[in-house]
Amino acid sequence: MSERNQSNEQPPAQFHTTAHGQIYLGDSLALFRDKIQPKSVDLIMTSPPFGLVRKKDYGNVDAHDYVNWFKPFGAAFHSALKPAGSLVIDIGGAWISGQPTRSLYHYELLIMLCREFGFHLAQEFFWWNPARLPTPAEWVTVRRIRVKDAVNCIWWLSPTPWPKASNRRVLQPYSDSMKVLLEKGYKPMLRPSGHDISNRFSTDNGAAIPPNLLALAHTESNSAYIRYCKDKEIAPHPARFPSEIPEFFIRMLTDRGDLVVDPFAGSCATGEAAERTDRNWLCCELVEEYIAGALGRFQEKTHGNGNGSGKSDKTAKSQGDSSYRIYKPGSMWKTADHEPLAADGGAKRQPPKLKAAVLPPVTKYPPHPRSSQMALLEAHKNQRSSIGTAKRTRATKQKQHG
Numbered sequence: 503m504s505e506r507n508q509s510n511e512q513p514p515a516q517f518h519t520t521a522h523g524q525i526y527l528g529d530s531l532a533l534f535r536d537k538i539q540p541k542s543v544d545l546i547m548t549s550p551p552f553g554l555v556r557k558k559d560y561g562n563v564d565a566h567d568y569v570n571w572f573k574p575f576g577a578a579f580h581s582a583l584k585p586a587g588s589l590v591i592d593i594g595g596a597w598i599s600g601q602p603t604r605s606l607y608h609y610e611l612l613i614m615l616c617r618e619f620g621f622h623l624a625q626e627f628f629w630w631n632p633a634r635l636p637t638p639a640e641w642v643t644v645r646r647i648r649v650k651d652a653v654n655c656i657w658w659l660s661p662t663p664w665p666k667a668s669n670r671r672v673l674q675p676y677s678d679s680m681k682v683l684l685e686k687g688y689k690p691m692l693r694p695s696g697h698d699i700s701n702r703f704s705t706d707n708g709a710a711i712p713p714n715l716l717a718l719a720h721t722e723s724n725s726a727y728i729r730y731c732k733d734k735e736i737a738p739h740p741a742r743f744p745s746e747i748p749e750f751f752i753r754m755l756t757d758r759g760d761l762v763v764d765p766f767a768g769s770c771a772t773g774e775a776a777e778r779t780d781r782n783w784l785c786c787e788l789v790e791e792y793i794a795g796a797l798g799r800f801q802e803k804t805h806g807n808g809n810g811s812g813k814s815d816k817t818a819k820s821q822g823d824s825s826y827r828i829y830k831p832g833s834m835w836k837t838a839d840h841e842p843l844a845a846d847g848g849a850k851r852q853p854p855k856l857k858a859a860v861l862p863p864v865t866k867y868p869p870h871p872r873s874s875q876m877a878l879l880e881a882h883k884n885q886r887s888s889i890g891t892a893k894r895t896r897a898t899k900q901k902q903h904g
């Protein structure tokens with residue numbers, strides 16, 4: 503790990519500049535103090551160090567102290583933002599050490615920012631990463647008492663209730679069922695929820711308004727950023743978000759030429775997204791090695807596509823504009839409540855199961871074994887052929903009589 507510039511006495515040092523942005527090495531509190539005018543920023547887009555229980559090597563703050571640690575940043579962010587600006591925080595949840603329960607730290611952070619600094623919660627988003635591993639293994643894959651934690655919360659906050667925004671910038675293709683509905687038409691009706699679904703819902707607007715769930719597998723393995731890090735023997739940042747996450751909010755919440763700041767920049771994914779969307783930007787990071795690697799996102803020729811975009815990545819390409827599939831909760835419900843739940847909630851490890859937990863579906867009538875199905879089929883065929891014989895005999899007799 504390279505040296506840290508941790509003192510916020512010193513102003514952060516400019517490390518790199520691009521057509522639209524600047525990367526600073528140092529403490530972002532000093533960046534706000536020395537380099538950023540009050541009410542000058544349109545969007546603060548960031549992913550702070552998470553209060554993870556199992557500490558990562560970039561020095562996470564413990565969950566209990568997290569909210570207090572964040573307060574000076576809350577104050578700096580509030581005074582730097584324009585009144586119609588936005589603060590977007592991507593933050594992962596955390597497990598409490600040694601027990602299968604969750605920390606409340608990221609909810610406490612949200613409440614503190616609203617109560618103490620007067621931020622408004624414009625909307626909460628969730629980033630679903632379908633490639634997330636089933637951890638902690640002890641709760642998820644060994645004792646099987648929790649499910650995969652596959653979403654990060656994204657808090658979209660603003661100093662006023664009216665941050666500038668347009669969902670027209672982030673439209674997505676219609677789902678297959680919506681396409682059918684648009685083709686066949688929709689019968690206006692009053693839903694049981696009281697919503698009056700008028701025939702305006704069957705107007706084809708060319709694209710759909712996205713939900714507040716952003717589905718993006720984090721599987722970057724061959725982007726310009728990763729290739730650059732490999733070339734320079736730099737370890738890629740261990741807690742990146744895909745640059746499409748900041749790009750979504752940059753597009754929805756800012757105009758070209760606006761100022762975007764990422765105070766916990768890591769590998770500068772925000773800078774990359776701002777650069778390719780023609781926004782001005784500042785990124786600040788404490789650890790030099792991370793921004794040394796971030797330069798891979800801003801290489802013109804040597805590493806391919808002129809930016810570190812995941813779009814040069816094989817996996818991102820194969821994801822293309824496709825969507826992910828998530829099963830309805832009921833799809834396998836018939837299979838497995840034969841086995842009683844552990845009365846102690848899984849506090850004691852159970853001996854490993856011999857068979858997989860997925861049992862054959864329980865149906866009301868047990869299915870016929872193949873041999874009896876064949877017998878039924880045979881009987882049915884015989885019955886049909888005897889009906890046919892009877893009909894033919896009747897017809898012959900009628901002919902003879904006629």
Ligand SMILES: C[S@@+](CC[C@H](N)C(=O)[O-])C[C@H]1O[C@@H](n2cnc3c(N)ncnc32)[C@H](O)[C@@H]1O
Binds near residue numbers: 551742743
């Ligand atoms: C979760 S990571 C951000 C990752 C980033 N979103 C990306 O995609 O690469 C948080 C980063 O904040 C940095 N950091 C922590 N405190 C900081 C501070 N006071 N000033 C600047 N950076 C800081 C950490 O070194 C870490 O790299």
